[in-house]
Amino acid sequence: MTTIVKPVNARRSISIPWGHIFLWILATLGAVVAVYRLFYGLGAATNLSDGRPWGLWISFDVVTGVALAAGGFTIGFIVKILHLKRFYPILRPTILTAFLGYVIAASSVVLDIGLPWRIWHPLVYQNFHSPMLEVALCVMTYTTVLALEVSDPFFEGMGWKSAKRVVEVFMIPLMVLGVVLSTMHQSSLGTLFVLASKRVFGLWKTGYLPLLFFISAVAVGLAMTILEANFAASAYDMDAEQDLLGDLGLYAAWVLLTYLVIKISTLVGSGGVRDLWSGGINNVLYFVEVIGGIILPMILLFIPSIRKSRKALFRTAWIVVLGVVLNRLDVSFFGFAGTPYIPTWMEWAINISMISAAILFYDFFVRHFPIFNNEH
Amino acid sequence: MGNKTLDRREFLKIAGASVGGLLLTAGGAAAAESSKTGDGIKSVPNGYAMLYDATKCVGCRACQTACREANHTPPELDVTGNYDEPMDLSGDTWTLIKLYKDPSESSFVKKQCMHCIDPACVTACPLGALHITPEGAVAYHQDICFGCRYCMVACPFEVPRYQWRSVTPYIQKCDFCVSNGRLEHGETPACVVACPTGALKFGTRPELLSEAHERIKKETNTYVDHIFGEHEAGGTHALYLSAVPFEKLGFPKLNDTPYPAKITIPLDIGVPGIIVGMTTFATGTYFVTGRKEERTKKEETHDNDS
Numbered sequence: 278m279t280t281i282v283k284p285v286n287a288r289r290s291i292s293i294p295w296g297h298i299f300l301w302i303l304a305t306l307g308a309v310v311a312v313y314r315l316f317y318g319l320g321a322a323t324n325l326s327d328g329r330p331w332g333l334w335i336s337f338d339v340v341t342g343v344a345l346a347a348g349g350f351t352i353g354f355i356v357k358i359l360h361l362k363r364f365y366p367i368l369r370p371t372i373l374t375a376f377l378g379y380v381i382a383a384s385s386v387v388l389d390i391g392l393p394w395r396i397w398h399p400l401v402y403q404n405f406h407s408p409m410l411e412v413a414l415c416v417m418t419y420t421t422v423l424a425l426e427v428s429d430p431f432f433e434g435m436g437w438k439s440a441k442r443v444v445e446v447f448m449i450p451l452m453v454l455g456v457v458l459s460t461m462h463q464s465s466l467g468t469l470f471v472l473a474s475k476r477v478f479g480l481w482k483t484g485y486l487p488l489l490f491f492i493s494a495v496a497v498g499l500a501m502t503i504l505e506a507n508f509a510a511s512a513y514d515m516d517a518e519q520d521l522l523g524d525l526g527l528y529a530a531w532v533l534l535t536y537l538v539i540k541i542s543t544l545v546g547s548g549g550v551r552d553l554w555s556g557g558i559n560n561v562l563y564f565v566e567v568i569g570g571i572i573l574p575m576i577l578l579f580i581p582s583i584r585k586s587r588k589a590l591f592r593t594a595w596i597v598v599l600g601v602v603l604n605r606l607d608v609s610f611f612g613f614a615g616t617p618y619i620p621t622w623m624e625w626a627i628n629i630s631m632i633s634a635a636i637l638f639y640d641f642f643v644r645h646f647p648i649f650n651n652e653h
Numbered sequence: 654m655g656n657k658t659l660d661r662r663e664f665l666k667i668a669g670a671s672v673g674g675l676l677l678t679a680g681g682a683a684a685a686e687s688s689k690t691g692d693g694i695k696s697v698p699n700g701y702a703m704l705y706d707a708t709k710c711v712g713c714r715a716c717q718t719a720c721r722e723a724n725h726t727p728p729e730l731d732v733t734g735n736y737d738e739p740m741d742l743s744g745d746t747w748t749l750i751k752l753y754k755d756p757s758e759s760s761f762v763k764k765q766c767m768h769c770i771d772p773a774c775v776t777a778c779p780l781g782a783l784h785i786t787p788e789g790a791v792a793y794h795q796d797i798c799f800g801c802r803y804c805m806v807a808c809p810f811e812v813p814r815y816q817w818r819s820v821t822p823y824i825q826k827c828d829f830c831v832s833n834g835r836l837e838h839g840e841t842p843a844c845v846v847a848c849p850t851g852a853l854k855f856g857t858r859p860e861l862l863s864e865a866h867e868r869i870k871k872e873t874n875t876y877v878d879h880i881f882g883e884h885e886a887g888g889t890h891a892l893y894l895s896a897v898p899f900e901k902l903g904f905p906k907l908n909d910t911p912y913p914a915k916i917t918i919p920l921d922i923g924v925p926g927i928i929v930g931m932t933t934f935a936t937g938t939y940f941v942t943g944r945k946e947e948r949t950k951k952e953e954t955h956d957n958d959s
Binding site (some may be wrong): 326358407457476 | 655694712741742743744773775776777778779780781782797798800801802803805806807809811815816817819820821823840851856905913914916918919921923924927928935936938939942943944945956959
């Protein structure tokens with residue numbers, strides 16, 4: 278008995294996990310707010326109104342969150358479909374974070390819709406002309422696909438060999454399905470705002486929004502993979518595979534160049550150019566997004582010495598991520614017409630708590646299952 | 654005049670539908686066909702319509718009260734608690750009379766659902782809760798809706814409203830008195846019956862359009878030479894005549910393209926294209942790069958052997 282208890286006690290006396298405690302407090306707070314929202318309704322918990330039907334949860338957790346979770350299908354494509362096996366070490370951690378990202382997006386939707394207990398309705402009632410149905414079905418299916426992909430290291434860790442073998446058989450089809458589903462809903466998140474173009478500001482209003490959303494999702498997917506590899510390396514005391522990450526950075530540069538060319542041509546094509554100098558906050562945001570969020574990191578990523586330096590690459594990846602985050606918020610939040618809206622503290626609390634819970638889960642999973650160390 | 658434009662639009666619709674149909678069959682028509690609520694999305698261009706003549710409205714708001722009675726919506730009281738004074742459309746108010754006034758001119762205007770021929774909200778609704786009735790009205794199945802509020806975001810007139818204070822909230826808007834059964838029983842909507850001045854008229858859309866054109870022709874000095882809703886966003890079933898420019902009455906400036914047409918390409922061509930194209934591309938790439946990898950492996954072992 279004592280032999281078991283002793284090391285645990287010894288470990289506790291060494292350091293109190295303040296970070297964990299803090300995250301647990303945040304996560305619990307959000308859970309309480311979620312219960313409040315369920316029992317008192319959207320009007321009580323949020324600042325949404327008839328003039329502003331979508332707010333923080335849709336803009337940040339769904340529209341932005343899903344883009345940030347694009348690393349899952351990007352790296353899946355690179356490793357499993359392009360057979361670039363050298364990227365294998367970052368496959369599992371990236372897929373795990375993508376899975377958690379989608380769980381956050383899905384949970385936000387559950388709280389955001391007026392009647393959460395009807396979340397299954399898209400499986401039964403379907404209007405196939407609606408981009409929202411496509412997003413709903415794709416996110417549901419893809420979250421399941423990611424769960425199955427994550428189940429591979431889970432079964433491996435549990436030592437359930439036969440279950441792992443079954444999942445492994447389906448791994449390639451799952452990766453293909455993931456790429457197809459991601460292409461569909463990453464782009465149809467843009468389609469959402471084509472039908473709702475009346476609310477989108479001129480600089481972001483274009484029929485090519487689906488294409489732009491998809492390409493920028495690939496760029497941010499690559500950048501997120503670089504970030505996650507670095508986070509993991511410093512938190513769990515491991516080597517970041519700098520050569521690999523540098524190559525991802527170069528891919529990202531080319532994707533950004535494509536994105537930039539299409540973005541500028543659609544701006545010219547849609548006549549949005551006349552809004553460039555209209556002199557509002559949206560103009561500033563647009564210039565920050567395009568110059569700071571696309572052109573700057575693109576140039577930096579084309580420079581070999583930047584890609585070779587861990588710190589420089591890490592920072593540049595951050596710029597790419599922030600640029601895409603700003604783009605999604607520009608389309609769905611800042612440049613989105615409606616009555617003035619500031620989220621309530623409860624809306625923020627839900628947001629922060631879900632991210633905290635995801636970090637706790639990630640930490641737990643990484644410690645107990647072969648995410649970083651595996652036999653491949 | 655009116656008939657000619659109708660003919661042209663009809664032709665365009667048929668032409669568009671046949672081209673779209675061909676592409677759909679090419680790209681996989683299964684998705685479109687398996688839609689359970691497919692019927693509710695078909696437009697009824699010559700359905701029932703309502704003509705509101707702002708020059709005849711005296712702002713008595715009898716329509717507002719009649720709407721409350723017919724649809725059992727609670728009043729929105731002012732600060733004194735004595736008057737029903739809604740400020741705008743809301744979850745409780747499906748129609749209201751607003752006043753526009755500037756130093757030179759003034760006019761009343763009736764706010765309500767425009768009942769578009771090709772409604773953005775119906776296309777937006779993922780579940781088919783919003784649908785077009787055979788009469789041409791845009792109505793709502795509250796048992797299907799799960800509250801994503803995309804209809805509110807998509808509607809160019811910002812008509813659908815939500816019951817924000819409720820724990821079981823639903824979308825609320827005028828449905829031409831379909832849900833209360835009036836239209837079904839051959840009665841005209843409650844607001845039309847209540848109107849004492851003839852500012853509101855109910856009938857089929859072609860009928861009302863020709864009447865509206867007639868009124869403009871007869872009294873060119875009174876009316877703005879425009880029927881709001883004849884062409885806007887592909888045409889609506891709520892038609893408006895006014896002496897004051899429509900922008901002043903709070904109507905958005907819209908072109909004639911129906912909102913759903915904006916997403917035809919990404920949805921009807923893009924989605925089947927992605928499904929077929931991406932699956933082929935990903936699977937093909939998998940096998941091509943896989944074979945290449947095998948070959949390099951073999952060469953490596955070969956090199957080692959020799």
